[in-house]
Amino acid sequence: MKKIFEFYWNGFRNMSVHSKKLWVIILIKLFIMFFILKLFFFSDFLDSKFESDKEKSDYVIEQLINN
């Protein structure tokens, strides 16, 4: 485990400045996607309205038969 950790640690430490900038872009991107977009704009529609699978399926059945 120690060897694996050192492998990654040294790999990241010895990266060029360009590669480090790239990692910053990746982290910002992932932050925007998972902590801003997902949390505030992309909640699961059915999960946000219903508790159980039964309620969700009843809702979708209503959608299918009343349209």
Place this chain on the structure above:
Amino acid sequence: MEQFNIELVDWSRAQFALTAIYHWFFVPLTLGLSFIVAFMYTIYYKTHDEKWKHITKFWMKLFGINFAIGVATGIILEFEFGTNWSNYSWIVGDIFGAPLAIEGILAFFLESTFIAVMFFGWDRVSKKFHLLSFWLVAFGSNLSALWILIANAWMQNPVGTNFNPDTVRNEMTNFFEIALSPTAVFKFLHTVSQAYIVGALFVVSVSAWFLLKNRHVLFAKKSILIASVFGLLASIFVALTGDSSAYDVAQKQPMKLAAMEAIYNGEKNADLYAFGFLNDNKDNDNFKGIRLPSMLSIMAFRDADAFVPGINDIVNGNAEQGILPAETRMAKGRLAIQALADYNKAKKEGNTELANQKLQLLEENYAHFGYGYFKDKEEIVPPVKLTFYSFHIMVGLGLFFIVFFAWMLYASIKDKVGKYKWVLQLSVWTFLLGIIASELGWVVAEVGRQPWTIQDLLPVGISTSHLSVGTVQTTFFMFLVLFTVLLIAEIKIMLTQIKKGPEEGDSHV
């Protein structure tokens, strides 16, 4: 489908198209370059020639930039499934769950683990293990694509499942029927092999730029040689798998094929439109250009005398060919929807006998279920001109790539790559052509299958969530900004890295 908010459906569609198109800027380059750098490292491993080490390192860096910027952009599509397409997500959930879970696990373990070994492993792991990491990254990336494409193929050709009327979910009955359906197999082979073309074109484009600048000439020539072999094999394979895909579309999605060829009135010995333009006629006098006699019949059914149904046949029916009119299918669809409603009502009332009768009625008409949501038979026709031109430009570019790679390979072998300046100038732009062809392939696949999210079973209109149009518009523009920034960042970082060329210490290459 007047009862749906068409504006909401269109914005949801536009948002999905936007994210899919941007996501697909990154994916084919990752898939293609991963194999090219694996080939390059393999040559280094076999020859111990340091030149190949430097060549591999340069292209590996560009691969890394693209991978880093593009990684996880596809997750946004999954966000959209849950938020904008909740009815659809619920109905297909069980089918998408397994492939996407496998994709997640494979992507995480194979790509994330071995990509680190690939980048950090120089002189720190054995050459054999390092070589293995290159190939595992390549296969891992392509395996990720496999599961996504299986899920997409199921929407085009829903097999291996059973519709549960109690939960209104499709439940998997046969994993292998889904994973190995001809639609899935051809879609996967066609999609990944065109991604290899994009990767090869990228290498040729960048290398041609170096040759035009008279920099790193040997490096560029060796890179072009590898890319030409890979690209030529891939482009021939794309033509073959494209032909198989068209055959599959003819069997499973005849309306899509009719739109791809803009054929309105079905006929035997149907011509293939090779090159030309459409007018607004809705009959077979809608095309001015070069036709290839009987080729469409051969492509679609492997028989020059075969009847190829046109849009009018599918909309109005053709008794002689056993094609039901859309209005008949719409009536059967409404029967199926009513049977689902009656089944659920009878079940709630505890009337088992009636519930069983209604279930049987539902099953008898289930193949037409989605048609029950249409009010007008013309709603089953996809955008014809967009599908037609996308298909023909894609095919034209595909044929051009075969000629292009054949020439580049010949020129590489005869050491004539740098001889014609105009060829190098053209080569620089071929990567862009590859991206265009790649995106158009998705336009054909996804626009051509409209109005369905699941072929014949679920139209787009019934698939969406009841959100406000403003919500979808807001996130549409947020994605537009986010992805545009990412694309600009990618292009900027790539260009900087390319301009630097192989590292200073590698200048002897």
